[in-house]
Amino acid sequence: MSDANVRIPEEAKDRLAAIAAAEGLSLRAYLARLAGTLLTPAERAERAARARNALENWNGYAPTAAEERDLDGELDRRLAAVTVR
Numbered sequence: 001m002s003d004a005n006v007r008i009p010e011e012a013k014d015r016l017a018a019i020a021a022a023e024g025l026s027l028r029a030y031l032a033r034l035a036g037t038l039l040t041p042a043e044r045a046e047r048a049a050r051a052r053n054a055l056e057n058w059n060g061y062a063p064t065a066a067e068e069r070d071l072d073g074e075l076d077r078r079l080a081a082v083t084v085r
Contacts, residue, residue, distance in 0.1 A: 003028075 020030030056062045063071065
């Protein structure tokens with residue numbers, strides 16, 4: 001496996017190195033493990049599409065784009081109300 005150099009601010013590298021050390025890992029091992037746990041935008045979109053299909057197949061729920069926007073807006077409003085308290 002080849003290595004890559006990534007330029008980041010020194011403070012970010014130090015923070016990541018401290019987190020890695022606390023978990024008993026090298027910075028290289030920690031970043032490799034972290035990369036394995038994150039999804040790319042394409043993977044997130046694919047997972048969301050599978051979830052939508054599963055929900056529709058299970059109970060017939062298939063909101064329109066406008067309904068999804070309305071529901072997202074309602075959720076945002078409710079979350080904002082909770083975090084303000």
